[in-house]
Amino acid sequence: MKRLVCLAMFGLVCACGGGNAAEGAPPATPAPAAHDEHAEHHQHGKKGDGPMKAPGEANVGDTTKCPVSGEEFVVEATSPKVEHEGKTYYFCCSGCQQKFQSDPAKFVNKS
Numbered sequence: 001m002k003r004l005v006c007l008a009m010f011g012l013v014c015a016c017g018g019g020n021a022a023e024g025a026p027p028a029t030p031a032p033a034a035h036d037e038h039a040e041h042h043q044h045g046k047k048g049d050g051p052m053k054a055p056g057e058a059n060v061g062d063t064t065k066c067p068v069s070g071e072e073f074v075v076e077a078t079s080p081k082v083e084h085e086g087k088t089y090y091f092c093c094s095g096c097q098q099k100f101q102s103d104p105a106k107f108v109n110k111s
Helices: 002-015 037-041 094-102 104-108
Strands: 063-065 072-074 081-084 087-090
Touching (some): 081 094
Antiparallel strands (some): 063 072, 081 087
């Protein structure tokens, strides 16, 4: 048994070139983000009452698309929003709201 363990260990050392074991190891999988706002706020599978409304045309309870991410969601009273050129744009998360605020024209033209 002792000989088998030694051979197995020798095989591992030889397989990675005999150097540091970490050098031959596959790359570590990146850790998931500590806080995924999109995942928290999306209302997947949930639809509002009626057809989807365009960004800037939706109200609370409507289904719309986030003008930044393109994700479909139901507008809630607590949904992040921005007033721009007389329209109210709702977002799936505050991260998208911040991106929109930095360059609204980029996202209004997209939607």
